[in-house]
Amino acid sequence: MSDNTHRLNVALHLGDNALILGHRISEWCGHGPVLEQDIAMTNIALDLIGQAKMYLDYAAELEGKGNDHDHLAYKRDVLDFKNLLIAEIPNGDFADTIARQFCFDQWHFLLLQELSNSDDPRLKEIAQKSLKEVTYHKRWSSEWVVRLGDGTEESKEKIQRAIDDIWYYTGEAFIPAEYEKGILPENLNDAWMQSVKAVLEEATLEMPTDEWMQDGGKTGVHTEHLGFILAEMQFLPRAYPDATW
Amino acid sequence: MVMTDLESKAWSTLSEVEDPEIPVISVVDLGIVRTVEEKDGKLHVAITPTYSGCPATQVIEDSVVEALRKSGLEPFDVKTVLSPCWSTHMISEFGKQKLKDYGIAPPADDSTDKMALMGEERQIICPNCGSNNTLMVSQFGSTPCKAHFKCKDCLEPFDYFKCL
Ligand SMILES: [Zn+2]
Numbered sequence: 001m002s003d004n005t006h007r008l009n010v011a012l013h014l015g016d017n018a019l020i021l022g023h024r025i026s027e028w029c030g031h032g033p034v035l036e037q038d039i040a041m042t043n044i045a046l047d048l049i050g051q052a053k054m055y056l057d058y059a060a061e062l063e064g065k066g067n068d069h070d071h072l073a074y075k076r077d078v079l080d081f082k083n084l085l086i087a088e089i090p091n092g093d094f095a096d097t098i099a100r101q102f103c104f105d106q107w108h109f110l111l112l113q114e115l116s117n118s119d120d121p122r123l124k125e126i127a128q129k130s131l132k133e134v135t136y137h138k139r140w141s142s143e144w145v146v147r148l149g150d151g152t153e154e155s156k157e158k159i160q161r162a163i164d165d166i167w168y169y170t171g172e173a174f175i176p177a178e179y180e181k182g183i184l185p186e187n188l189n190d191a192w193m194q195s196v197k198a199v200l201e202e203a204t205l206e207m208p209t210d211e212w213m214q215d216g217g218k219t220g221v222h223t224e225h226l227g228f229i230l231a232e233m234q235f236l237p238r239a240y241p242d243a244t245w
Numbered sequence: 246m247v248m249t250d251l252e253s254k255a256w257s258t259l260s261e262v263e264d265p266e267i268p269v270i271s272v273v274d275l276g277i278v279r280t281v282e283e284k285d286g287k288l289h290v291a292i293t294p295t296y297s298g299c300p301a302t303q304v305i306e307d308s309v310v311e312a313l314r315k316s317g318l319e320p321f322d323v324k325t326v327l328s329p330c331w332s333t334h335m336i337s338e339f340g341k342q343k344l345k346d347y348g349i350a351p352p353a354d355d356s357t358d359k360m361a362l363m364g365e366e367r368q369i370i371c372p373n374c375g376s377n378n379t380l381m382v383s384q385f386g387s388t389p390c391k392a393h394f395k396c397k398d399c400l401e402p403f404d405y406f407k408c409l
Contacts (some may be wrong), residue, residue: 024296036383038395043385050298054327125328129297132330132409138383 007120008062009082009179012072013218014123015055016083019073020226021104022048023233024091033094034089040140044101047133054126074237078220078227082177085217086169088226092162098144099162103170105138106195107188111173114185123183142199147204156204163200164208171213180218249283251318255290256281258316265304266388269347272305276335287322289314289407293331295409333408345372350394350405357364369405371396381405 032038056069063072077101091097103105111132115127148159174189200207216222236243248256259281260273272278272292279291292309294302306323313321333352336344341351350372368377376398384407386393391404 036385039387039393040383040385044390046298046300047296048298050294050296054297095250121328129327129330132332133297133389136407140384238363 004062006179006181006183007114008059008163009177010123010183011055011062012080013082013177013180014126015052015059015069015072017087017108018048018055018080019052020081020083020229021087022046022052023098023229024087024089025101027091028097037094041097044137044140047130047137051126051130051133054129058122069239074234078222078230080220081217081222081226081230082168082220083217083226084172085223086166086172088217088223088229089166089169090225092165093158095148095162096160096165098141098148099159099166100169101137102141102145103163103166103196103200105134105141106199107170107173107192108134109138110188110191110195111185114188118183120183143206145199146203149200149205159203160205163205167208167210168212168214169208172215172217175213175215175218177218252281254316255288255313255318255321258312258318259290259309262305262308262312263386265301265308267344267347267349270336270340270343272309274337274340274343276331276337276340277305278309286320288318290321290323291326292323293326295331299389301388326351327361331409333406336406341409348372348403349391350403352406352408369394371399371401371402373401374399 010116022045025048028038028041029045030038032041052073053069056072060067060069060072060177067075070245084104086100089096091100109131112127115123116131118124118127123175145159148155150156174192176184176186197207256273256278259278260271262272264270264272264275264277267275275295277292277295279293280289281291290309290313292306302325304331306325309323312317313323336352344351346409353369369379369381370377371379371394373396376396378397379394380394380397382393382402385393386404386407390406390409392407393402394405395402
């Protein structure tokens, strides 16, 4: 594969992470446990979908077929999506959503920090912009892990179970796909472990010890959940192509 | 650099274009209009989004185009740039005063939000009564750019334009 194809796949991978997780969190809109947290999740969804737009615009340019971000979001099929599996896992209860977001944000933050110095000028500017937003996301999800972990007996049990359940989806981010080599930073795993450990300790939670990790999303091998997300997200533009307001 | 007549006319036109979500502050005072350049008889306007997912971005671009057209400034083009990325530093002093008059606490200096990110208390002044006895209710507010606060003295809730 050429360097251009690698770069295109990286842009799709980053865009799809943001798009699919953003879509997932947006499912909480109107269903949050309290108004402030409903708004927080909706804001995070909005940031992520905005970031997805920037990456997918870049991907469309690299692809060179005259498409735009909407085409890539709405007209691709499951096997073409390159998001991490963790982004497509269903919301579950509030603890599950927090655990997923926390594990993702901790990685996302480290990734964007490194990408802010990328020698790819487009990835660099998108990362610099996104990093500011993700700093707030990471703070929010980390605070909730502490609050639930160091909260009541019930909240502690729920967040511990949620962290345990999501754990084997957290390793995929650190297993490089062929296309990302030389473009995305490597070796973020230790920094992630340290940072996650510090928050879990503060939350009086146990760090899971399983080492077996599920992967596949980066190369288009997804869980059964992604198809359902796409069915909902893509229905309108596929049923009414090029519809406008 | 000296501004051309066309450029200064464009700036003054754009300083009349209001932000759709905070209709007391212009897109110029918010720092959304980055550059206006005349080149070979054509105006090139660059704007930048505040938050990546800010739904107002498209509306702002449309309003900018419409205002330039109404002022007879064609030919022109308007493009969106990401770099240098928008920051609350780009809001003018006049803009900050406008925000405050509108009831939105303007962004404090960077160190205040950095402190907050480190988990320390920050002091945001209530735009209604001037008290600094305020409390953050949520770091995510009614729009992506705002956090939700309340004043413990006058008891009013208010928005704080958070640093980015
Ligand atoms: Zn007050």
